[in-house]
Amino acid sequence: MNRKKELKIVVLGSYNSGKTTTLENICQKKTKIEYKGTTIALDYGNVxxxxxxIHIFGSPGQERFEFMREILAHKIDGAIVVIDSSKGLVESDEVIIEKLNLKDVPYVLFANKQxxxxxxxxxxxxxxxxxIIPTVAINxxxxEQGFLTLVELIKNN
Ligand SMILES: Nc1nc2c(ncn2[C@@H]2O[C@H](COP(=O)(O)OP(=O)(O)OP(=O)(O)O)[C@@H](O)[C@H]2O)c(=O)[nH]1
Ligand SMILES: [Mg+2]
Structure with missing residues (x-):
């Protein structure tokens, strides 16, 4: 059967940086699992x-969900790292970037909360x-432009 490959992208980044809001902007169909406004398992959407x-998984930012990030980042075609620009790159963002570099996964950085x-x-x-794409996920x-930049990067990889 000649079935087209479907892409898997994960949204990573530190706690409260705007990952869920970003995913909600990209996907027409989406769902999220949150408790008191923070992601506790994952977000999912497709477009x-x-x-x-393209399947998009949003990861939880809290450190205690590190195991979930590992699961979600399995066999990905690309990643969006959402950074809270008012805080800059924090340690957990650095760990994420180092892991993506090791796996040689194409990624873009969303400098959110511009x-x-x-x-x-x-x-x-x-x-x-x-x-590095400046974003304001709340509006x-x-x-969208940043997301298409990543898709382009994946295609050229
Ligand atoms: N000012 C501002 N606030 C934003 C922006 N993007 C998201 N927020 C707010 O930041 C808070 C966290 O947004 P989320 O999208 O839930 O962040 P998250 O990264 O999914 O958070 P966790 O899942 O807890 O790690 C919410 O109150 C959002 O409304 C932005 O561009 N500017
Ligand atoms: Mg979230």
Whole structure:
């Protein structure tokens, strides 16, 4: 059977950076599992781009759900790392970036919460060609364009 490959993308990043809000902007169909406003298991949504289905999993940011991030990041085609620009790159973001580099997974960085005061985003492990996309997930600014940048990156990988 000639079945098209479907892509799997995961949304990673530190606690409260805006991962769930970002996923809600990308996907027409979505669901989330939260307790008191924080993701406790995962978010899931999908979207069709150029006739191709893309599955998107949003990870929980809390440290106690590290095991869930490992499960969700299994066999991914690409990743969005959502950073809270008012805090900059925090330690858990650095761990995520190092793991993505090791696995050689294409990824983009969403420098989210651009409506707040932003810090500089720099880290020696960050590949110099990493797309850094300024976003405001609460109103969708930059999100779709950033997502399509990642899809393009995956296609050219
Ligand atoms: N000002 C501002 N607030 C935002 C932005 N994006 C998200 N938020 C807010 O930040 C808070 C956390 O957003 P979530 O999308 O739940 O963040 P998360 O990364 O999924 O959080 P966890 O699942 O707990 O790690 C919410 O109150 C959002 O409304 C943004 O671009 N600007
Ligand atoms: Mg969340």
């Amino acid at each position: 069709i781009v150029a006739d191709e289905k 409506d707040l005061n932003s810090c500089e985003i720099e880290h020696p492990q960050l590949r110099p060609d990493t797309p 969708g600014q930059g999100v």
